[in-house]
Amino acid sequence: MSSASAPSPGGPPPPGRRQRLRARWADRHALPRFGLWLLSRGVIVLGVCGALYVLDGFLIGWANAYDVMVGITSPAAVRPQWCAWPLSLAGWAAIPAVIGSAAGYVITEQIHAHHAREMDDVLAELRRLAAPPPSSGSGA
Template identity: 45%
Template sequence: MRDEYRGLSRFNRPVYWLLTRGLWWLLGFGSLYVLCGFLIGWTTSYEVMVGITSPAQTRLRALSWMLSLTGWLATPAAVGGIVGYLVNRQVDRRRRESESAVLARMLREAGFEAPPTGGGSS
């Protein structure tokens, strides 16, 4: 089992993160949602999570506030991070020039000369 866990590094970065770190976040969020579903009702839990119902209008306000904050802050942040990384990967795959070549071309087009490469004294 230890070798299997260490072997997860063969996956690319998003898959590796989802299997090692993201799984714990998903488990925590899912547990909170299931707990709220049993205690305050499934419909109410969903409505609190997406912001239809205020957490102050439920029976268990503290738990509802945690679910509401998770639904409004943590979930969009995680989804945004994952989507941003995947979009960045796609852009990098389609990039034809290296970053140094693009920078050199931009400096040349702007009229700047390359800095001197020698270390002579003036």
């Protein structure tokens, strides 16, 4: 007789960490459009903006990097300028675009939530609510 253990009848082994992460990444398509964009492309945009801010923070100082990014200080007024111009463009174009798209998405979702029903359905429900209740059949 051999001492090898027989396979358990409980089915396949539970998925490993890599398989669970892969399944979660595949499930990202179930997110709303803005959530999917934020996970797929927005992370890249925000990561580049963050990397530019950190680079400029070390090269021109944190206060100057913030002032250049929000447009208080011109990138031409700091040294070195080669790193301040991309940060200024990111602060002027990319960050407002992400914020604007988030606001637009929220507003669009609210509008769609209020237009989810057809006009005929709404009118039929209003007529049903406005109609007098049926009488109970015993008269006298």
